[in-house]
Amino acid sequence: MARRIKLGQLLDIAFEIPETGVVNIRLLFEILRALLKKLGLNDLDVLVDLGQAGDTHGLADKSKCWEGFGPDELMSPSLMALDPEARAAEIARRRAEEIQQVLHLLKAYMVRLQALEAGLADLRAKRAEDLETMAKMLHQIDLLDARLCDQEKKVTKLEADMDCLGLAMMDYDIKIEDIFRRLDLMGVEIREARCQIRCIEKDRQQFLTAVQTVTEQINHFSLTKADKDVMEKELGLRALVEDLKRYVSYECYNLTQLELSSNIAKLYEEIYRQEQNLKSKAYELVKGLQNKADAGDMVDLRRQQSKILNKFRLMEMNSRSKNSTAAGISLNAKQSKHCLTCGLEASLEGFSELIPRPVQFVPPSKTKDIFTLRSRYCGGDSTIVKPEEKVVAHTTVLGLECNDKSAPIPRQIIGNDGSLYLADPCLELGSKS
Known part of the structure; x- marks a missing residue:
């Protein structure tokens, strides 16, 4: 049953986009036909949204122009003042302008509908592609499901094989345990047999010893008479x-x-x-005896030697003082003429006794200053010339090699550079003329 509806509500129903995304094209065509047939509708309320700013503003201006010709304007005093023919012509002219505006608006709707149809075609193509992709995916899923079913069958078979293998391994374990048990029993039997063999060997050895003893006794008693x-x-x-x-x-x-x-x-x-x-x-x-001949021991030996020599010299001086007649000479003879620091001695001019010689003296506070040595003179006023200093360095006892006199002395020759070289023993040197 057909019923009347306003154009604005019909447009709202036609362009209402539901969840499915489908536009009611039939209602749009009915709207267009109604607008073409009945242009005298006063409640023409149109809301255009073409997505572009220029088209939207143009349609809005056209709608405003269309809204300007309401019933109040048609019944304006200017039109009422005209005669009926002029008024009809003016109304017709205005109606033509309104129709022209409606036609422009319809063309805009047609452009919008064409754009919507193109978008719908694109959506249908994309939807078809998506459906094809989904169909391929479903096909691949079916193949994967089939493969999984095959793998499940194989896994089930492997589980059954593993169960059988486990049962077989249990049987082998039982058999191996039986074998080990038998080996243990055989080991016990082998140990018992070895013990028996040792006992037999012991008895055999005892029997052989007894036989040997009896044989020796028989031989002994057969050779000698027994008491x-x-x-x-x-x-x-x-x-x-x-x-x-x-x-x-x-x-x-x-x-x-x-x-x-x-x-x-x-x-x-x-x-x-x-x-x-x-x-x-x-x-x-x-090692201790070898290390005895160090510097300290040599110092002790020298001191002991100097003491013994001083004793002998004192004894000699005492023996000479008994025969001497000069008091000065006897006084000098009684004085000690040895040096307490190094034991070196010198002689006075015109006197046969030895006097101490100056030695190097290093103060205790300057032990590091060993290159600037000071000399201490302890010879007295009787010396005329200061003797040369002699320093004895402490060293170990060295073994001197004594050449055998019977061995021939190696001959030497003078080279062109003036150095001495050992001559070849087989070389015969001619005598100098």
Whole structure:
């Protein structure tokens, strides 16, 4: 059943975009036909949104112009003052202008509808592409599902195989445990057999020893005449041996032997330790004797030597003073003429005694200043010329090699550069003319 509806509401219904995104084209065409047939509608309210600023403003201006011709303007005094023909012409002219504006508006709607149709076509194409992509994805998902089903079947089969393999491994474990148990039993039997073999060997050795002893006794008694005492001693010893074998166990003999061997080993270790200690002590003594001839020992030896020489000289001076007649000479002879710092001595002019020579003196506070040495003169007023200084450096005793007189002396020759060289012993040098 058809019913009347205003143009504004119809446009709202036609251009209302629902959730599906579809525009009601049929209603748009009905609106266009109604506008073409009935241009005299006064409630023409149009809201245009073309998406471009220029078109929107143009349509708005046209709508304002259309709204300007309302019923109040048609009934204006200017029109009422005209005659009917002029008024009709004016109204027709205004109606034509309104129709022209409506046509422009319809053209704008047609452009908008064409743009919407193009957008709908693009959307349909995109939707078709999306549907194709979704179909491909669904196909791939189906293939993947099929592969997963196949893999699940394989996994199920592998699980069943693993269960079977586990059962087989359990059977093998049981069999291996049985084998190990049998091996243990065989090991016990082998140890028992070895013990029996050792017992048999022991019995055989005892039997051989007894046979050997009897054989030796038979040979001994067959060669020598047995005395009664010898026989009694032999029988007593044999009885003692039998008693020992009977009452003293074989293990006791073994323990005694082990203890004795351990004691002997400990004694050997102690002897070795003592020998090493003696060697170390001897080495230390030899090393100490070798280190005896250092600077300090040489100083002590020189001091002792100087003391002994001074004693001999004093004794000689005393013996000479008894024969001398000059008091000055005897006085000088009694004075000590040796140096207490180095032991070096010099002689006075016209006198046979030795006097001390000046030596190098280093003050204790200037031990580092060893290159500027001061000399201390201790010879007295009797000396005319200061003797040259002699410094004896402390050193170790050096062993001098004594050449054998029977050995030939190596001959030397003078080279072109004036140096001496050892001559070849096989070379025969001619005598100088």
